Amino acid sequence: MTHTASTTSAERDAMERALLLARVHGVPGPNPRVGCVLLAPDGAVLAEGYHRGAGTPHAEVDALSRAAAAGAEVRGATAVVTLEPCNHTGRTGPCAQALLAAGVARVVVGQADPNPLAAGGATTLREADVEVVEGVLAGEAAQLNRAWTFAVTHGRPFVTWKFATTLDGRSAAADGTSRWISSPAARRDTHRLRGECDVMLVGTGTIVTDDPLLTVRDADDQPLPVQPLRVVMGERDLPGDARVLGPDAETLHLRTRSPREALEALHAREARHVFLEGGPTLAAAFVADGFVDEVVVYVAPLLLGAGRNAVADLGITTITDALHLRVVDAGVVGEGDETNVRLVLRPPTREGEA
């Protein structure tokens, strides 16, 4: 549903700008990425705002504060905001009330709020005689917060499972060596994807075997300032000197083998996007229970002919029971002789989903 006919070009430009602000300044976490641009009645930009994560002001309030600091006249202005203003008092007060109090006359909205706890802002505004236009660049706005949208709609985090494999389905050679199956470009790309999530999830076996640090590094190989929560699943104790227990990021040990229990615990902590990397047994449990929402596969152009399987037994014995996915993206990562293929797959289209 788009209403471009009822928006001005200044408003549409402002929505593009608000989406950019949300994309650049937003962080993974409990709250969605949101951007807001305040426009004077003549279309001039009065102020911009964005949300910087849980506990900081919402984008609308941020923009109003900046307008006030600049001495701009907000009464009669238009607020262009990527997500429907919230209607509830959470860590901050409801944005719909803040916009009303500031005397904003018109609100242009991207994505409707899918969060049942916070929705209703548009209605509140309309009932107070504010003009509201919804659904402007709604697709882009929803894509920006696809994991958050999924999580508040489904009551559990969105799960991305990543694995690396050779062309012939191997994750290591027969003698156990695997450095490096993924190319440097694929490893950098993996860090980029990890940085979009708020949870890094592995099993206790991976900690015992590989002792990974599980931090996320940027393109310059520096740790990100905000690290995802490191979560280790499984009933075994962790070695006291495991690197994952170090100070580089927060770590949580969930003493369960049940994907459902783990996701419930993570949802209770308002986790929105889980990046599941290993090991194969843990991944197989998530697959078997239907808790994998996206699969990212880095295919290395290597043949081993033997070795460790990239994907563990799934209890499937005949072809008609194979787990079917759909390919949403296939492309080459890296350059020259150092390329890997990255495939992104999702479960078959469910009713009512795009």
Added chain:
Amino acid sequence: MTHTASTTSAERDAMERALLLARVHGVPGPNPRVGCVLLAPDGAVLAEGYHRGAGTPHAEVDALSRAAAAGAEVRGATAVVTLEPCNHTGRTGPCAQALLAAGVARVVVGQADPNPLAAGGATTLREADVEVVEGVLAGEAAQLNRAWTFAVTHGRPFVTWKFATTLDGRSAAADGTSRWISSPAARRDTHRLRGECDVMLVGTGTIVTDDPLLTVRDADDQPLPVQPLRVVMGERDLPGDARVLGPDAETLHLRTRSPREALEALHAREARHVFLEGGPTLAAAFVADGFVDEVVVYVAPLLLGAGRNAVADLGITTITDALHLRVVDAGVVGEGDETNVRLVLRPPTREGEA
């Protein structure tokens, strides 16, 4: 090496046309695909010609015949031809002499003839005071005949190995079922690629196990009018009632397990492009001996977690011995929920190759 500065726009248009004629009318087989356009001194098209396979006139002779039939004046004309005119008497007489006899004044050439037996046409023409421009759209011309060029240069056919796999490297489920791992679109695409080859190669094991017909069908599921040679490799006898022994196409049983011996026998028959499909043991032998020049992998978006491996043991036990390929193409075949990913890979760039 391109000489566009020394060609007219009519000549460059004629080369595009000649390439199209070669592509559309050429057939896989001992001879390259070649197209030819004869231009009057004012750039008008006098006649077109193309080669339709071994034993039929070469493109230049075809174009000269058509010009003669139409009563066109060829003396002083320009011949635009996708491949350097041959200089030898094979099944037909040398084209360089035919062009000289017809009084052609200028020859514009795409690819230089890589065949040591036939090369030298440009020199012969120049020595007879014909103006020769070489290397016009040479890259496209060489691509058109890449398998043939490889074969006459390396003294053996170009080998394309195709296999289909699930995301996790399986070709069948644990109970042996595999219909269908490849989507209908991937199967159609495989027939398209088979149709570009002149040999379909399988092992005796595949004949015994699957009893395939090994014919090539077009997009409408009709058999192609010209079928590749069906070649079965291995020391076992073939069942007398094997479908591959039927009248649908010619069949050759090579009683050897040696890829080198098989390729020598096929080269002696002037085979240029072998499409190797199965089984895994035969493919592994070609891989191990370095006789795979291109790998086409159809990756089905399926997970099995167990089952038959798509690639057989290659004698590789440690990661540093893995067979490295480079990705030359990665894309999606088919639409909607029925997509497969097609990867095209080649051995690492060898010195002097593009």
